[in-house]
Amino acid sequence: IRIGQGFDAHRWGEGDSVWLCGVEIVHTQTLIGHSDADAGLHALTDALLGAAGLGDIGDHFPPTDPQWKGASSDRFLLHAVDLITQRGGSIVNVDVTLICERPRIKPHREAMRARLAEILGIAIDRVSVKATTTEGMGFTGRQEGLAAQAVCAIEI
Amino acid sequence: IRIGQGFDAHRWGEGDSVWLCGVEIVHTQTLIGHSDADAGLHALTDALLGAAGLGDIGDHFPPTDPQWKGASSDRFLLHAVDLITQRGGSIVNVDVTLICERPRIKPHREAMRARLAEILGIAIDRVSVKATTTEGMGFTGRQEGLAAQAVCAIEI
Amino acid sequence: IRIGQGFDAHRWGEGDSVWLCGVEIVHTQTLIGHSDADAGLHALTDALLGAAGLGDIGDHFPPTDPQWKGASSDRFLLHAVDLITQRGGSIVNVDVTLICERPRIKPHREAMRARLAEILGIAIDRVSVKATTTEGMGFTGRQEGLAAQAVCAIEI
Ligand SMILES: [Mg+2]
Ligand SMILES: [Mg+2]
Ligand SMILES: [Mg+2]
Numbered sequence: 001i002r003i004g005q006g007f008d009a010h011r012w013g014e015g016d017s018v019w020l021c022g023v024e025i026v027h028t029q030t031l032i033g034h035s036d037a038d039a040g041l042h043a044l045t046d047a048l049l050g051a052a053g054l055g056d057i058g059d060h061f062p063p064t065d066p067q068w069k070g071a072s073s074d075r076f077l078l079h080a081v082d083l084i085t086q087r088g089g090s091i092v093n094v095d096v097t098l099i100c101e102r103p104r105i106k107p108h109r110e111a112m113r114a115r116l117a118e119i120l121g122i123a124i125d126r127v128s129v130k131a132t133t134t135e136g137m138g139f140t141g142r143q144e145g146l147a148a149q150a151v152c153a154i155e156i
Numbered sequence: 157i158r159i160g161q162g163f164d165a166h167r168w169g170e171g172d173s174v175w176l177c178g179v180e181i182v183h184t185q186t187l188i189g190h191s192d193a194d195a196g197l198h199a200l201t202d203a204l205l206g207a208a209g210l211g212d213i214g215d216h217f218p219p220t221d222p223q224w225k226g227a228s229s230d231r232f233l234l235h236a237v238d239l240i241t242q243r244g245g246s247i248v249n250v251d252v253t254l255i256c257e258r259p260r261i262k263p264h265r266e267a268m269r270a271r272l273a274e275i276l277g278i279a280i281d282r283v284s285v286k287a288t289t290t291e292g293m294g295f296t297g298r299q300e301g302l303a304a305q306a307v308c309a310i311e312i
Numbered sequence: 313i314r315i316g317q318g319f320d321a322h323r324w325g326e327g328d329s330v331w332l333c334g335v336e337i338v339h340t341q342t343l344i345g346h347s348d349a350d351a352g353l354h355a356l357t358d359a360l361l362g363a364a365g366l367g368d369i370g371d372h373f374p375p376t377d378p379q380w381k382g383a384s385s386d387r388f389l390l391h392a393v394d395l396i397t398q399r400g401g402s403i404v405n406v407d408v409t410l411i412c413e414r415p416r417i418k419p420h421r422e423a424m425r426a427r428l429a430e431i432l433g434i435a436i437d438r439v440s441v442k443a444t445t446t447e448g449m450g451f452t453g454r455q456e457g458l459a460a461q462a463v464c465a466i467e468i
Contacts (some may be wrong), residue, residue, distance in 0.1 A: 003463055053425075130206050281365045
Protein backbone atom coordinates (compact mmCIF):
# COMPACT_ATOMS: atom_id res chain seq x y z
CA ILE A 1 0.00 0.00 0.00
CA ARG A 2 1.11 3.54 -0.74
CA ILE A 3 -0.82 6.70 -0.02
CA GLY A 4 -1.06 10.12 -1.61
CA GLN A 5 -2.69 13.44 -1.03
CA GLY A 6 -3.70 16.34 -3.26
CA PHE A 7 -4.88 19.93 -2.85
CA ASP A 8 -6.28 22.31 -5.43
CA ALA A 9 -8.14 25.61 -5.57
CA HIS A 10 -9.85 27.61 -8.29
CA ARG A 11 -11.43 31.03 -8.37
CA TRP A 12 -15.12 31.69 -8.94
CA GLY A 13 -16.04 33.72 -12.03
CA GLU A 14 -18.94 34.45 -14.35
CA GLY A 15 -20.76 31.41 -15.64
CA ASP A 16 -23.83 29.27 -15.21
CA SER A 17 -22.42 25.84 -14.39
CA VAL A 18 -19.43 24.30 -12.66
CA TRP A 19 -17.65 20.96 -13.10
CA LEU A 20 -16.89 19.16 -9.83
CA CYS A 21 -15.69 15.56 -9.55
CA GLY A 22 -16.54 14.98 -13.20
CA VAL A 23 -20.15 16.18 -12.92
CA GLU A 24 -21.56 19.43 -14.34
CA ILE A 25 -23.69 21.31 -11.83
CA VAL A 26 -25.97 24.21 -12.75
CA HIS A 27 -24.80 27.13 -10.62
CA THR A 28 -24.73 30.93 -10.58
CA GLN A 29 -20.97 30.97 -11.18
CA THR A 30 -18.25 28.83 -12.68
CA LEU A 31 -14.68 28.01 -11.64
CA ILE A 32 -11.96 29.71 -13.66
CA GLY A 33 -8.95 27.84 -14.98
CA HIS A 34 -7.03 26.84 -18.04
CA SER A 35 -8.87 23.50 -18.18
CA ASP A 36 -12.45 23.02 -16.93
CA ALA A 37 -11.14 23.94 -13.44
CA ASP A 38 -12.57 20.82 -11.79
CA ALA A 39 -10.71 21.19 -8.49
CA GLY A 40 -12.02 17.85 -7.22
CA LEU A 41 -10.55 15.94 -10.16
CA HIS A 42 -7.32 17.94 -9.97
CA ALA A 43 -6.81 17.20 -6.27
CA LEU A 44 -7.54 13.53 -6.83
CA THR A 45 -5.22 13.32 -9.85
CA ASP A 46 -2.46 14.82 -7.72
CA ALA A 47 -3.15 12.35 -4.90
CA LEU A 48 -2.77 9.40 -7.29
CA LEU A 49 0.39 10.82 -8.87
CA GLY A 50 1.76 11.50 -5.39
CA ALA A 51 1.07 7.98 -4.13
CA ALA A 52 2.86 6.56 -7.17
CA GLY A 53 5.78 9.04 -7.04
CA LEU A 54 5.01 10.26 -10.56
CA GLY A 55 5.23 14.03 -10.21
CA ASP A 56 2.19 16.28 -10.20
CA ILE A 57 -0.60 17.37 -12.51
CA GLY A 58 1.42 20.39 -13.65
CA ASP A 59 4.18 18.08 -14.97
CA HIS A 60 1.83 15.98 -17.03
CA PHE A 61 -0.54 18.74 -18.16
CA PRO A 62 1.27 22.11 -18.05
CA PRO A 63 -1.25 24.97 -17.78
CA THR A 64 0.90 26.84 -20.31
CA ASP A 65 0.27 24.15 -22.96
CA PRO A 66 -2.55 25.34 -25.27
CA GLN A 67 -3.72 21.76 -25.91
CA TRP A 68 -5.17 21.60 -22.36
CA LYS A 69 -7.17 24.86 -22.72
CA GLY A 70 -10.75 24.09 -21.72
CA ALA A 71 -9.85 20.40 -21.41
CA SER A 72 -12.20 18.09 -19.59
CA SER A 73 -10.29 17.09 -16.45
CA ASP A 74 -11.42 13.48 -16.54
CA ARG A 75 -8.60 12.92 -19.03
CA PHE A 76 -6.11 14.11 -16.38
CA LEU A 77 -7.47 11.64 -13.86
CA LEU A 78 -7.61 8.85 -16.43
CA HIS A 79 -3.98 9.47 -17.32
CA ALA A 80 -2.95 9.05 -13.67
CA VAL A 81 -4.98 5.83 -13.46
CA ASP A 82 -3.33 4.54 -16.65
CA LEU A 83 0.16 5.27 -15.32
CA ILE A 84 -0.61 3.29 -12.16
CA THR A 85 -2.21 0.41 -14.07
CA GLN A 86 0.70 0.25 -16.52
CA ARG A 87 3.00 -0.29 -13.54
CA GLY A 88 0.86 -3.19 -12.34
CA GLY A 89 -0.74 -1.08 -9.64
CA SER A 90 -4.35 -0.75 -8.55
CA ILE A 91 -6.42 1.80 -6.66
CA VAL A 92 -7.66 0.73 -3.25
CA ASN A 93 -9.83 3.71 -2.31
CA VAL A 94 -10.13 7.47 -2.73
CA ASP A 95 -11.64 10.21 -0.57
CA VAL A 96 -12.29 13.72 -1.89
CA THR A 97 -13.40 16.72 0.17
CA LEU A 98 -14.83 19.81 -1.54
CA ILE A 99 -14.52 22.97 0.55
CA CYS A 100 -17.04 25.66 -0.43
CA GLU A 101 -20.06 27.56 0.85
CA ARG A 102 -21.94 26.91 -2.40
CA PRO A 103 -23.11 25.04 -4.43
CA ARG A 104 -24.60 22.33 -2.23
CA ILE A 105 -22.74 19.11 -2.99
CA LYS A 106 -25.00 16.57 -1.36
CA PRO A 107 -27.61 16.44 -4.16
CA HIS A 108 -24.79 15.59 -6.59
CA ARG A 109 -22.71 13.29 -4.42
CA GLU A 110 -23.90 9.99 -5.80
CA ALA A 111 -23.48 11.15 -9.40
CA MET A 112 -19.92 12.28 -8.54
CA ARG A 113 -19.08 8.97 -6.86
CA ALA A 114 -20.47 7.04 -9.82
CA ARG A 115 -18.47 9.12 -12.30
CA LEU A 116 -15.25 8.82 -10.28
CA ALA A 117 -15.75 5.07 -9.89
CA GLU A 118 -16.17 4.81 -13.66
CA ILE A 119 -12.98 6.76 -14.43
CA LEU A 120 -11.00 4.98 -11.71
CA GLY A 121 -12.32 1.55 -12.67
CA ILE A 122 -13.18 0.61 -9.07
CA ALA A 123 -16.35 -0.14 -7.12
CA ILE A 124 -18.36 2.86 -5.95
CA ASP A 125 -18.02 1.85 -2.29
CA ARG A 126 -14.29 2.58 -2.64
CA VAL A 127 -15.04 6.16 -3.71
CA SER A 128 -15.94 8.91 -1.26
CA VAL A 129 -16.96 12.51 -1.97
CA LYS A 130 -17.54 14.78 1.00
CA ALA A 131 -18.22 18.48 1.42
CA THR A 132 -17.58 21.05 4.11
CA THR A 133 -17.54 24.81 4.49
CA THR A 134 -15.17 27.18 6.28
CA GLU A 135 -18.09 28.97 7.96
CA GLY A 136 -17.63 32.19 6.01
CA MET A 137 -13.88 32.41 6.76
CA GLY A 138 -10.92 32.52 4.38
CA PHE A 139 -11.05 32.56 0.59
CA THR A 140 -13.52 29.71 0.42
CA GLY A 141 -15.72 31.34 3.07
CA ARG A 142 -15.68 34.70 1.26
CA GLN A 143 -16.65 32.77 -1.88
CA GLU A 144 -13.63 33.96 -3.81
CA GLY A 145 -12.94 30.36 -4.76
CA LEU A 146 -13.40 26.67 -4.02
CA ALA A 147 -10.75 24.30 -2.62
CA ALA A 148 -10.54 20.53 -2.80
CA GLN A 149 -8.50 17.95 -0.92
CA ALA A 150 -8.11 14.29 -1.76
CA VAL A 151 -6.35 11.24 -0.37
CA CYS A 152 -5.93 7.82 -1.93
CA ALA A 153 -4.49 4.41 -1.15
CA ILE A 154 -3.03 2.35 -3.99
CA GLU A 155 -1.26 -0.98 -4.28
CA ILE A 156 1.84 -0.83 -6.42
CA ILE B 157 -6.72 -1.02 4.37
CA ARG B 158 -8.65 2.06 3.29
CA ILE B 159 -7.84 5.63 4.16
CA GLY B 160 -9.85 8.77 4.70
CA GLN B 161 -9.34 12.43 5.35
CA GLY B 162 -11.41 15.19 6.93
CA PHE B 163 -11.32 18.96 7.25
CA ASP B 164 -13.40 21.26 9.43
CA ALA B 165 -13.39 24.85 10.62
CA HIS B 166 -15.37 26.83 13.18
CA ARG B 167 -15.47 30.48 14.10
CA TRP B 168 -14.37 31.88 17.46
CA GLY B 169 -17.04 33.64 19.52
CA GLU B 170 -17.85 34.70 23.05
CA GLY B 171 -17.42 32.04 25.65
CA ASP B 172 -15.17 30.72 28.36
CA SER B 173 -14.35 27.19 27.22
CA VAL B 174 -13.92 25.24 24.01
CA TRP B 175 -14.39 21.55 23.16
CA LEU B 176 -11.53 20.07 21.13
CA CYS B 177 -11.06 16.35 20.44
CA GLY B 178 -13.65 15.54 23.07
CA VAL B 179 -12.01 17.54 25.87
CA GLU B 180 -13.29 20.81 27.33
CA ILE B 181 -10.57 23.44 27.65
CA VAL B 182 -10.93 26.63 29.66
CA HIS B 183 -10.30 29.46 27.18
CA THR B 184 -11.14 33.12 26.61
CA GLN B 185 -13.40 32.23 23.68
CA THR B 186 -15.50 29.36 22.39
CA LEU B 187 -16.08 27.89 18.95
CA ILE B 188 -19.46 28.65 17.41
CA GLY B 189 -21.55 25.99 15.72
CA HIS B 190 -24.85 24.20 15.75
CA SER B 191 -23.38 21.38 17.85
CA ASP B 192 -20.55 21.89 20.37
CA ALA B 193 -18.37 22.92 17.36
CA ASP B 194 -15.59 20.43 18.19
CA ALA B 195 -13.71 20.79 14.89
CA GLY B 196 -11.27 18.02 15.83
CA LEU B 197 -14.06 15.48 16.31
CA HIS B 198 -15.85 16.69 13.18
CA ALA B 199 -12.74 16.34 10.98
CA LEU B 200 -12.06 12.88 12.39
CA THR B 201 -15.68 11.78 11.96
CA ASP B 202 -15.49 12.87 8.32
CA ALA B 203 -12.19 11.00 7.85
CA LEU B 204 -13.76 7.77 9.10
CA LEU B 205 -16.90 8.20 7.00
CA GLY B 206 -14.72 8.99 3.99
CA ALA B 207 -12.53 5.91 4.44
CA ALA B 208 -15.64 3.75 4.61
CA GLY B 209 -17.44 5.50 1.72
CA LEU B 210 -20.36 6.40 3.97
CA GLY B 211 -21.02 10.04 3.09
CA ASP B 212 -20.09 12.91 5.38
CA ILE B 213 -21.02 14.29 8.77
CA GLY B 214 -23.61 16.60 7.21
CA ASP B 215 -25.51 13.60 5.83
CA HIS B 216 -25.71 11.83 9.14
CA PHE B 217 -26.19 14.89 11.35
CA PRO B 218 -27.69 17.74 9.31
CA PRO B 219 -26.92 21.11 10.93
CA THR B 220 -30.50 22.12 10.10
CA ASP B 221 -31.87 19.33 12.32
CA PRO B 222 -32.80 20.84 15.74
CA GLN B 223 -32.01 17.55 17.54
CA TRP B 224 -28.26 18.20 17.03
CA LYS B 225 -28.36 21.73 18.46
CA GLY B 226 -25.67 21.93 21.13
CA ALA B 227 -25.00 18.21 20.72
CA SER B 228 -21.83 16.73 22.12
CA SER B 229 -19.83 15.73 19.06
CA ASP B 230 -18.57 12.49 20.58
CA ARG B 231 -21.88 10.99 19.48
CA PHE B 232 -21.04 11.92 15.87
CA LEU B 233 -17.70 10.14 16.10
CA LEU B 234 -19.21 7.16 17.88
CA HIS B 235 -21.81 6.83 15.13
CA ALA B 236 -19.06 6.64 12.48
CA VAL B 237 -17.23 4.03 14.56
CA ASP B 238 -20.44 2.00 14.92
CA LEU B 239 -21.08 2.09 11.17
CA ILE B 240 -17.57 0.74 10.53
CA THR B 241 -17.83 -1.91 13.24
CA GLN B 242 -21.25 -3.06 11.98
CA ARG B 243 -19.64 -3.71 8.59
CA GLY B 244 -16.97 -5.87 10.22
CA GLY B 245 -14.38 -3.12 9.95
CA SER B 246 -11.84 -1.85 12.45
CA ILE B 247 -9.84 1.32 12.94
CA VAL B 248 -6.08 1.01 12.44
CA ASN B 249 -4.93 4.50 13.41
CA VAL B 250 -5.99 8.13 13.37
CA ASP B 251 -4.06 11.40 13.21
CA VAL B 252 -5.67 14.77 13.96
CA THR B 253 -4.05 18.20 13.46
CA LEU B 254 -5.52 21.28 15.13
CA ILE B 255 -4.59 24.54 13.38
CA CYS B 256 -4.86 27.58 15.67
CA GLU B 257 -2.79 30.26 17.35
CA ARG B 258 -4.53 29.64 20.66
CA PRO B 259 -5.32 27.84 22.92
CA ARG B 260 -2.15 25.84 23.48
CA ILE B 261 -2.93 22.22 22.70
CA LYS B 262 0.09 20.48 24.18
CA PRO B 263 -1.09 20.60 27.83
CA HIS B 264 -4.28 18.82 26.74
CA ARG B 265 -2.89 16.41 24.18
CA GLU B 266 -2.77 13.30 26.35
CA ALA B 267 -6.31 13.88 27.62
CA MET B 268 -7.48 14.27 24.01
CA ARG B 269 -5.70 11.11 22.88
CA ALA B 270 -7.16 9.17 25.81
CA ARG B 271 -10.67 10.42 25.07
CA LEU B 272 -10.38 9.65 21.36
CA ALA B 273 -8.98 6.18 22.09
CA GLU B 274 -11.95 5.56 24.37
CA ILE B 275 -14.53 6.62 21.76
CA LEU B 276 -12.73 4.78 18.94
CA GLY B 277 -12.17 1.65 21.03
CA ILE B 278 -8.48 1.39 20.08
CA ALA B 279 -5.17 1.63 21.92
CA ILE B 280 -3.89 5.14 22.65
CA ASP B 281 -0.69 4.55 20.65
CA ARG B 282 -2.88 4.36 17.55
CA VAL B 283 -4.26 7.86 18.24
CA SER B 284 -2.35 11.04 17.42
CA VAL B 285 -3.28 14.65 18.16
CA LYS B 286 -0.98 17.35 16.85
CA ALA B 287 -1.11 21.14 16.73
CA THR B 288 0.31 23.81 14.48
CA THR B 289 -0.21 27.49 13.74
CA THR B 290 -0.33 29.46 10.51
CA GLU B 291 2.09 32.07 11.91
CA GLY B 292 -0.52 34.83 12.05
CA MET B 293 -1.67 34.29 8.46
CA GLY B 294 -5.10 33.42 7.09
CA PHE B 295 -8.31 33.01 9.10
CA THR B 296 -6.67 30.79 11.69
CA GLY B 297 -3.74 33.21 12.01
CA ARG B 298 -6.05 36.21 12.43
CA GLN B 299 -7.85 34.16 15.09
CA GLU B 300 -11.18 34.38 13.31
CA GLY B 301 -11.50 30.62 13.66
CA LEU B 302 -9.85 27.25 14.20
CA ALA B 303 -9.36 24.56 11.57
CA ALA B 304 -8.77 20.84 11.97
CA GLN B 305 -7.54 18.12 9.65
CA ALA B 306 -7.63 14.38 10.23
CA VAL B 307 -6.58 11.22 8.45
CA CYS B 308 -7.35 7.62 9.32
CA ALA B 309 -6.58 4.10 8.18
CA ILE B 310 -9.25 1.44 8.62
CA GLU B 311 -9.58 -2.23 7.71
CA ILE B 312 -12.90 -3.06 6.10
CA ILE C 313 0.39 0.08 8.06
CA ARG C 314 -0.32 3.34 9.83
CA ILE C 315 -0.75 6.72 8.22
CA GLY C 316 -0.04 10.29 9.24
CA GLN C 317 -0.56 13.79 7.99
CA GLY C 318 1.17 17.11 8.60
CA PHE C 319 0.55 20.78 7.84
CA ASP C 320 2.87 23.75 8.23
CA ALA C 321 3.10 27.37 7.13
CA HIS C 322 5.77 30.05 7.27
CA ARG C 323 5.79 33.72 6.41
CA TRP C 324 7.85 35.25 3.60
CA GLY C 325 10.47 37.83 4.62
CA GLU C 326 13.62 39.49 3.38
CA GLY C 327 16.26 37.14 2.07
CA ASP C 328 17.81 35.70 -1.02
CA SER C 329 17.25 31.97 -0.68
CA VAL C 330 14.73 29.58 0.83
CA TRP C 331 15.02 26.01 2.15
CA LEU C 332 12.29 23.67 0.95
CA CYS C 333 12.31 19.88 1.39
CA GLY C 334 15.96 20.03 2.39
CA VAL C 335 17.13 21.94 -0.69
CA GLU C 336 18.26 25.58 -0.77
CA ILE C 337 16.68 27.54 -3.61
CA VAL C 338 17.86 30.96 -4.74
CA HIS C 339 14.83 33.24 -4.42
CA THR C 340 13.90 36.89 -3.90
CA GLN C 341 12.65 36.16 -0.39
CA THR C 342 13.16 33.71 2.44
CA LEU C 343 10.80 31.97 4.85
CA ILE C 344 10.88 33.29 8.41
CA GLY C 345 11.03 30.98 11.41
CA HIS C 346 12.98 30.00 14.46
CA SER C 347 14.72 27.22 12.53
CA ASP C 348 15.43 27.37 8.78
CA ALA C 349 11.63 27.49 8.29
CA ASP C 350 11.59 24.57 5.83
CA ALA C 351 7.81 24.07 5.82
CA GLY C 352 8.09 20.96 3.64
CA LEU C 353 10.35 19.20 6.12
CA HIS C 354 8.24 20.37 9.06
CA ALA C 355 4.98 19.05 7.55
CA LEU C 356 6.66 15.74 6.73
CA THR C 357 8.20 15.44 10.20
CA ASP C 358 4.76 15.98 11.70
CA ALA C 359 3.23 13.37 9.37
CA LEU C 360 5.77 10.76 10.52
CA LEU C 361 5.33 11.63 14.20
CA GLY C 362 1.55 11.51 13.71
CA ALA C 363 1.61 8.10 12.06
CA ALA C 364 3.70 6.74 14.93
CA GLY C 365 1.68 8.48 17.67
CA LEU C 366 4.75 10.29 18.93
CA GLY C 367 3.49 13.84 19.42
CA ASP C 368 4.38 16.69 17.10
CA ILE C 369 7.41 18.67 16.02
CA GLY C 370 6.77 21.30 18.69
CA ASP C 371 7.14 18.64 21.41
CA HIS C 372 10.46 17.41 20.17
CA PHE C 373 11.90 20.76 19.06
CA PRO C 374 10.21 23.59 20.98
CA PRO C 375 10.48 26.88 19.04
CA THR C 376 11.21 28.56 22.38
CA ASP C 377 14.39 26.48 22.81
CA PRO C 378 17.41 28.55 21.70
CA GLN C 379 19.31 25.45 20.57
CA TRP C 380 16.99 25.14 17.53
CA LYS C 381 17.49 28.77 16.42
CA GLY C 382 18.47 28.67 12.75
CA ALA C 383 18.64 24.87 12.90
CA SER C 384 18.70 22.91 9.69
CA SER C 385 15.36 21.10 9.65
CA ASP C 386 16.77 17.88 8.26
CA ARG C 387 17.73 17.04 11.84
CA PHE C 388 14.03 17.28 12.80
CA LEU C 389 13.07 14.85 10.07
CA LEU C 390 15.97 12.54 10.87
CA HIS C 391 14.89 12.46 14.51
CA ALA C 392 11.39 11.32 13.52
CA VAL C 393 12.90 8.65 11.26
CA ASP C 394 15.14 7.47 14.10
CA LEU C 395 12.22 7.21 16.52
CA ILE C 396 10.33 5.03 14.04
CA THR C 397 13.37 2.88 13.26
CA GLN C 398 14.13 2.40 16.96
CA ARG C 399 10.62 0.97 17.36
CA GLY C 400 11.27 -1.53 14.56
CA GLY C 401 9.23 0.51 12.10
CA SER C 402 9.90 1.49 8.51
CA ILE C 403 8.67 4.15 6.13
CA VAL C 404 6.56 2.93 3.21
CA ASN C 405 6.08 6.16 1.26
CA VAL C 406 5.72 9.91 1.70
CA ASP C 407 3.96 12.60 -0.32
CA VAL C 408 4.60 16.31 0.23
CA THR C 409 2.66 19.19 -1.38
CA LEU C 410 4.09 22.71 -1.37
CA ILE C 411 1.44 25.42 -1.73
CA CYS C 412 2.84 28.70 -3.06
CA GLU C 413 2.72 31.03 -6.05
CA ARG C 414 6.51 31.27 -6.13
CA PRO C 415 9.24 30.00 -6.34
CA ARG C 416 8.66 27.42 -9.06
CA ILE C 417 9.16 23.99 -7.49
CA LYS C 418 9.41 21.82 -10.59
CA PRO C 419 13.04 22.66 -11.42
CA HIS C 420 14.01 21.54 -7.90
CA ARG C 421 11.70 18.56 -7.50
CA GLU C 422 14.19 15.82 -8.26
CA ALA C 423 16.79 17.34 -5.93
CA MET C 424 14.17 17.53 -3.18
CA ARG C 425 13.07 13.93 -3.72
CA ALA C 426 16.69 12.76 -3.67
CA ARG C 427 17.41 14.66 -0.46
CA LEU C 428 14.27 13.38 1.26
CA ALA C 429 15.01 9.80 0.16
CA GLU C 430 18.49 10.18 1.64
CA ILE C 431 17.23 11.45 5.01
CA LEU C 432 14.38 8.92 5.13
CA GLY C 433 16.60 6.02 4.03
CA ILE C 434 14.13 4.84 1.39
CA ALA C 435 14.11 4.54 -2.42
CA ILE C 436 13.36 7.74 -4.33
CA ASP C 437 10.30 6.19 -6.00
CA ARG C 438 8.70 6.10 -2.54
CA VAL C 439 9.15 9.87 -2.19
CA SER C 440 6.85 12.40 -3.83
CA VAL C 441 7.11 16.20 -3.88
CA LYS C 442 4.32 18.11 -5.59
CA ALA C 443 3.43 21.79 -5.91
CA THR C 444 0.25 23.76 -6.38
CA THR C 445 -0.95 27.33 -6.06
CA THR C 446 -4.11 28.85 -4.62
CA GLU C 447 -4.61 30.99 -7.74
CA GLY C 448 -3.90 34.25 -5.95
CA MET C 449 -6.32 33.54 -3.10
CA GLY C 450 -5.70 33.32 0.64
CA PHE C 451 -2.39 33.90 2.42
CA THR C 452 -0.45 31.73 0.03
CA GLY C 453 -2.06 33.42 -2.95
CA ARG C 454 -1.30 36.90 -1.60
CA GLN C 455 2.28 35.67 -1.12
CA GLU C 456 2.26 36.41 2.60
CA GLY C 457 3.54 32.91 3.21
CA LEU C 458 3.98 29.35 1.98
CA ALA C 459 2.09 26.29 3.24
CA ALA C 460 2.99 22.62 3.04
CA GLN C 461 1.03 19.42 3.53
CA ALA C 462 2.40 15.92 3.82
CA VAL C 463 1.09 12.39 4.24
CA CYS C 464 3.00 9.21 4.95
CA ALA C 465 2.45 5.49 5.34
CA ILE C 466 4.66 3.58 7.76
CA GLU C 467 4.86 0.00 8.99
CA ILE C 468 5.22 -0.26 12.75
MG1 LIG D 1 -6.50 22.96 -10.72
MG1 LIG E 1 -17.96 21.27 12.16
MG1 LIG F 1 7.34 25.15 10.77
